Structures are given as structure tokens and as C-alpha cells.
Amino acid sequence: EEEDQGMRDVMEEIDHFDGSAIPTQPQQSSGGAWPYTHSEHELASLLHNLDINSHFRMPNVYYNTQGALYTEAMTYRQQF
Template identity: 85%
Template sequence: MEEIDRFDGGAIPTQPHQGSGSGWAYTHSEHELASLLHNLDINTHFRMPNVYYQTQGTLYSEAMSYRQQFPPPPFYPRFPSPEAWNEYRQADQVEYQAIMDRNEAVFYEQYGAHMKAQEEQRAAASASTPAGHGGPMFTYGELGFDDSPGYQNFMDPPASG
């Protein structure tokens, strides 16, 4: 109860040094660093690519430094026994399979939509072109290939020329 009473006075505890004026080593708030780390962990867990974070920026660099200073808890004692660990692994495998099943469904939905759109574009293009007119067509005469009817052998041209 004493711990709860401390917050009634408006004093909200923070990670070491933040807001105390004694040297918070980061330019971003603890909330910003923790939010980025949580998002990165979620992306890693769900096997999503990191496409939104500038890894060369100060927020990302500070978050990585903060993670080194305050690493996530280890698996042990989080899982106090091999049974607890195996239970976690089984649940994680079920969750992973569900994620991959969903991702596969999304992939095939997107792939199907793409293929349908391509087919519709081809159909629209062929519908707008009159039948038998896939493009300009020329005869040999129009191209000038039948100028000399007696000239049949390209290897032995006529002497008069």
C-alpha cells in the first residue's frame, strides 16, 4: 500500500536518470525508446520486415544503446523449468503456424488480385483494338521487296543492275 501511496503525491518513477536532471544520456524520451524497441520486437516476432525505421537515425541508435543498457529478461528464470520452456515453445509454434497460414492467405489473395488485374488489362487492350488489327500490317509490295520479279537468288544477283 505504501508503494501505491507514493504515486498519489504525483511522483511517477522512471528509469534511471530520466527527468532527474542528473544526466539522462539520450536526446529522446524513455517512452520513445521503449516504443521503438517494442515495435521492433513485435515485428521480429511476427517476422515482418523493418521498413519504417531509419536505422541510421539517432532514435534507432539510442534505442539500440538503451537495449544494451537494459536488456530484455533472460529465458531463465522466466521459464523456471524445462516443462515451462517446452510449453512456451509449443504455444509459440502454434502461434507461428497461425501467422504463416494468415500470411499465406494474404499472399494468395494479393497474387490473385494482381493476376486478375493483368488479365483485365489484357482483355481491355484486346477489346479496344479492332479484330484483325493487332498492329500495322504491310505487304511485301508496300515494303518494296517485290520490285524485281526476276531477282530471286540473293547469292547470285543479276548482272544488269
């Protein structure tokens, strides 16, 4: 039941992000050019999965922490 409550809490937090509640993105200082090799969707997806895996302490989930996607996602996360 505690795990069910945890899942409900996560889903409730996700539900807060409807179209009108998404925070605005900071403007890039380099003329608005996207500074990453991966899309914002790819970075956000990885960060979302990392947060879910951390929250539920999912075993046997490994990430290549030396890879470009992971490195860029961590840099992207620091902006917020």
C-alpha cells in the first residue's frame, strides 16, 4: 500500500503539468541556439526516468554515466 501511495503521489505531481502549468524555459545566452546534441525531449525523458527509478529504488537499472546523453542531461538539469 505504501508503494501505491508513492505512485499516486508521483502521478499527482505529473498531473500538475498541464499545458498552462509548464514553467517557462530560460532563454539561451548564445542567441537562442540549442547548445546540446540531443533534443530537449530526449534529455527530459532520461531525467524523468532517473527520477522515477530513484523514487521507487528500482534495482538493476543502469545508465552509462560517461555517455553524451547522460552528461548533457545532467548539465541541462543544473539550469533549473
